[in-house]
Amino acid sequence: MLAFLPLPQVLLNFCGLTMYNAFPDKVTLKGSPLLAPFICVRIVTRGDYPQLVQTNVNRNLNRCLDAGLEHFMIEVVTDKPLHLAKNRRIQETVVPVDYKTKSGALFKARALQYCLENNVNSLSDSDWIVHLDEETLLTDNSIRGILNFVIDGRHSFGQGLITYANEDVVNWITTLADSFRVADDMGKLRLQFSLFHRPLLSWKGSYVVTQVKAEREVTFDNGPDGSIAEDCFFAMKAYSMGYTFNFIEGEMWEKSPFTLWDFVQQRKRWLQGILLVVHSKQIPLGKKVWLGISCYSWVTMPLSTSNIILAGLCPIPCPPLVDFTCAFIASVSIYMYVFGVIKSISLYRFGIIKFILCIVGAVATIPFNIVIENLAVIWGLFGNKHKFYIVNKDLRPPQILV
Numbered sequence: 001m002l003a004f005l006p007l008p009q010v011l012l013n014f015c016g017l018t019m020y021n022a023f024p025d026k027v028t029l030k031g032s033p034l035l036a037p038f039i040c041v042r043i044v045t046r047g048d049y050p051q052l053v054q055t056n057v058n059r060n061l062n063r064c065l066d067a068g069l070e071h072f073m074i075e076v077v078t079d080k081p082l083h084l085a086k087n088r089r090i091q092e093t094v095v096p097v098d099y100k101t102k103s104g105a106l107f108k109a110r111a112l113q114y115c116l117e118n119n120v121n122s123l124s125d126s127d128w129i130v131h132l133d134e135e136t137l138l139t140d141n142s143i144r145g146i147l148n149f150v151i152d153g154r155h156s157f158g159q160g161l162i163t164y165a166n167e168d169v170v171n172w173i174t175t176l177a178d179s180f181r182v183a184d185d186m187g188k189l190r191l192q193f194s195l196f197h198r199p200l201l202s203w204k205g206s207y208v209v210t211q212v213k214a215e216r217e218v219t220f221d222n223g224p225d226g227s228i229a230e231d232c233f234f235a236m237k238a239y240s241m242g243y244t245f246n247f248i249e250g251e252m253w254e255k256s257p258f259t260l261w262d263f264v265q266q267r268k269r270w271l272q273g274i275l276l277v278v279h280s281k282q283i284p285l286g287k288k289v290w291l292g293i294s295c296y297s298w299v300t301m302p303l304s305t306s307n308i309i310l311a312g313l314c315p316i317p318c319p320p321l322v323d324f325t326c327a328f329i330a331s332v333s334i335y336m337y338v339f340g341v342i343k344s345i346s347l348y349r350f351g352i353i354k355f356i357l358c359i360v361g362a363v364a365t366i367p368f369n370i371v372i373e374n375l376a377v378i379w380g381l382f383g384n385k386h387k388f389y390i391v392n393k394d395l396r397p398p399q400i401l402v
Helices: 007-019 050-066 107-116 140-152 172-177 179-196 212-218 230-240 260-278 285-299 301-313 320-344 347-382
Strands: 039-045 072-078 090-094 128-132 157-163 208-211 245-253
Touching: 007 179, 007 285, 007 320, 039 050, 039 107, 050 072, 050 140, 072 107, 107 230, 128 140, 128 212, 140 157, 140 208, 140 245, 157 179, 157 320, 172 179, 172 260, 172 347, 179 245, 179 320, 208 212, 212 230, 230 245, 230 260, 230 285, 260 285, 260 347, 285 301, 285 347, 301 347, 320 347
Parallel strands: 039 072, 039 128, 072 090, 157 245
Antiparallel strands: 128 208, 157 208
């Protein structure tokens, strides 16, 4: 029965990838940017890589201006002063060392909650926030998609696609392994937001668009247990409060982890954070049942993986329905790697030979990914669950600012 735990997530991915156009045309604006509400692009960083932050802030600023965005600002929330270049559209918010939330929120959740405090927040309830990680890059399509979403205004929260094979690829193994996440965005994420308008299986922590009033009502002040996967906790809490979500057209760009060590650490933190959400008493059971099934399909992965070996050593006849279900889960999962590459890799940029090699390489990374996920599960279950590991996204060494 353990092999059936991934079935709900696999069904969502299968339906999402088949029901909707997976390769839509360029996003078209449905209203004038002049009529759009004010948008704050909020980037949270610890402050270890000021050059990376400054470079990406400048790129995102220019991208917004080129896309015709009028009413916006970019806010960088940091634990350490970055001394960003002065610009009327750029605001640097430094979280005081002695700042504490009421529930004891930590890490990124603490920084996000600081921005919502009455004496800090300068946004009105009708404004919107676009949450990005420090390495996330906007595109013209994502900006137009965000404008369409906020002008429509029917849903308080939204999220879109992130791809990882853009510009210079640092680590091909982790990038190809992340092709699964691209398909997950276009399948599960898109279906649950476009059809159900609910985060049945949570969402990501970047490319998050929220209305200020709704974000302040939900809050990130959710204690230590809500601080490891603060994005997941926030989404499930908003879901339990009756808020609705929608999918945003247009992709953003990020980088996959540069090293295998960072890749394992990233997965370990995700597992630990989601486990804390699933076991939190703050989230009603009825709102997290599907997330719980998905999470425990991950937790039991070592047992499911062992079945592959045991099935060969000690074969046991199974009913045709069981064989079909297992084959369906496996085939959809393999297809998602292939789809992720096709969605991420430009045929015109790489050429047909490299394009095919990338598809083959993505399938070849599946055993590697299984090993990594198993390591993350074992380590995550027995390791410290309240440690927030930050993946390095800058090849340059950290700067020490005085």
